[in-house]
Amino acid sequence: MDTPIYQFVEQWNQKHYTRFHMPGHKGNREVYNNSISAVFPYDITEIEGADVLFASDGIIRKSERRAAELFGSKDTVYSAGGSTLCIQTMVGLAAKRGKKIIAGRNAHMAFIHACILFQMDPIWILPQTVDAYGVCGLITSEQVENTLREHSDSCAVYLTSPDYLGNTIDLKRISEICKAYGVPLFCDNAHGAYLKFTGEGSHPLDQGVDICCDSAHKTLPVLTGGAYLHWSKSFEISVEEVKKMMSLFGSSSPSYLILQSLDLCNRYLSESAFMDYQILKRRICQIKEQLSQQKIGFLKNQVDFAKLTIDANSIGYTGEELKEQLHQAGIEAEYYNQQYVVYLLSPMNCKEDDDIFCKALQTLSIRPQKNFYVDHYQLPPKDRLPFEAYWQDAKVIPIEQAEKRIAAETVASCPPGVPLIVPGEIITEQIKKICKNSRNLFIKVVK
Numbered sequence: 001m002d003t004p005i006y007q008f009v010e011q012w013n014q015k016h017y018t019r020f021h022m023p024g025h026k027g028n029r030e031v032y033n034n035s036i037s038a039v040f041p042y043d044i045t046e047i048e049g050a051d052v053l054f055a056s057d058g059i060i061r062k063s064e065r066r067a068a069e070l071f072g073s074k075d076t077v078y079s080a081g082g083s084t085l086c087i088q089t090m091v092g093l094a095a096k097r098g099k100k101i102i103a104g105r106n107a108h109m110a111f112i113h114a115c116i117l118f119q120m121d122p123i124w125i126l127p128q129t130v131d132a133y134g135v136c137g138l139i140t141s142e143q144v145e146n147t148l149r150e151h152s153d154s155c156a157v158y159l160t161s162p163d164y165l166g167n168t169i170d171l172k173r174i175s176e177i178c179k180a181y182g183v184p185l186f187c188d189n190a191h192g193a194y195l196k197f198t199g200e201g202s203h204p205l206d207q208g209v210d211i212c213c214d215s216a217h218k219t220l221p222v223l224t225g226g227a228y229l230h231w232s233k234s235f236e237i238s239v240e241e242v243k244k245m246m247s248l249f250g251s252s253s254p255s256y257l258i259l260q261s262l263d264l265c266n267r268y269l270s271e272s273a274f275m276d277y278q279i280l281k282r283r284i285c286q287i288k289e290q291l292s293q294q295k296i297g298f299l300k301n302q303v304d305f306a307k308l309t310i311d312a313n314s315i316g317y318t319g320e321e322l323k324e325q326l327h328q329a330g331i332e333a334e335y336y337n338q339q340y341v342v343y344l345l346s347p348m349n350c351k352e353d354d355d356i357f358c359k360a361l362q363t364l365s366i367r368p369q370k371n372f373y374v375d376h377y378q379l380p381p382k383d384r385l386p387f388e389a390y391w392q393d394a395k396v397i398p399i400e401q402a403e404k405r406i407a408a409e410t411v412a413s414c415p416p417g418v419p420l421i422v423p424g425e426i427i428t429e430q431i432k433k434i435c436k437n438s439r440n441l442f443i444k445v446v447k
Contacts, residue, residue: 006264
């Protein structure tokens with residue numbers, strides 16, 4: 001498969017133009033010589049022939065169409081601003097249809113920030129959580145249908161799948177319900193770009209979702225910030241409309257390094273990804289066999305199998321303690337909380353990485369199971385809409401003094417960036433405790 005963006009930059013560099021344009025390094029890897037300067041020649045701006053991301057009709061548009069073919073979408077556009085830019089775009093597109101949007105509470109905080117900007121009214125569905133922070137859990141089709149029945153004037157349903165721990169929801173059934181109500185289904189699939197290439201039909205586009213974002217950089221060989229926004233063949237929207245919305249938030253100087261990595265990833269996806277993920281799945285199964293032999297608990301994650309989510313409590317550790325034990329063995333985790341530690345694998349991890357990980361597991365001292373009392377997260381009462389509270393006069397106070405006050409900012413545990421409280425909600429005793437435990441010791445409240 002050809003790579004039009006990368007090929008253009010390669011060929012342009014061979015012509016040795018003198019650069020009297022941005023960026024300031026001028027492509028000169030010699031004068032300012034360090035490990036980063038090696039990429040300077042490939043870091044270009046929107047010179048003649050390089051196309052324009054938000055008004056693309058040349059090499060970028062050609063590359064995006066290649067990606068659409070690979071993902072089976074009606075169309076796909078690139079983001080050099082991660083899934084955050086895609087989420088902002090999705091909310092903006094929903095705002096053209098109405099102001100009320102149904103959303104899973106495990107949405108990334110970028111979603112609520114976009115709702116503030118577009119003056120949206122999010123109607124929350126609380127996942128059936130198994131931890132105290134609302135991160136882990138499932139949203140059922142029954143919850144969605146009941147909420148649609150109560151809020152039939154909603155402009156869209158917005159869900160996150162997979163979540164940060166690797167749980168996935170029944171998007172196929174939920175998409176059928178949304179179609180019956182005439183409401184589009186949007187999905188934050190930031191952690192699931194690779195699902196299209198497992199051969200199991202588990203990508204949101206295969207499940208009937210109308211539009212979704214994928215953070216390519218999270219699971220594919222793409223530079224940080226590279227993402228896709230896909231929409232289905234049945235969703236009536238134009239590329240121009242999507243790009244116009246993206247341009248409200250995205251930089252007018254997108255990174256061509258990121259764009260080239262997305263472009264090159266098309267070749268990888270077309271040639272190697274399917275086989276690589278079959279091999280990775282077998283390797284992860286072997287790791288899980290060792291976990292089972294050592295009686296170390298883990299989440300099944302049968303769909304989002306590249307996430308290895310270990311239950312630290314099952315062997316007598318907190319998530320932080322287990323993370324630290326493996327960190328001392330030279331292993332860096334993706335995420336941890338009181339109960340779980342997440343290790344995110346990809347085909348770019350080699351067999352030697354697996355061996356290091358398994359050896360570190362073998363050194364663990366297995367302790368009696370910890371049984372923590374978990375005060376399951378409850379939605380705080382809503383006093384006013386998020387955008388109303390956000391723009392009101394506010395002040396910062398200690399979280400200890402904040403109970404019964406109205407939040408004027410979003411507070412999240414980051415990662416994964418899931419809001420504990422959003423502007424307009426009343427701070428409860430539980431929220432106060434969770435904030436203290438996650439080291440959020442001050443909060444902005446409405447005066």
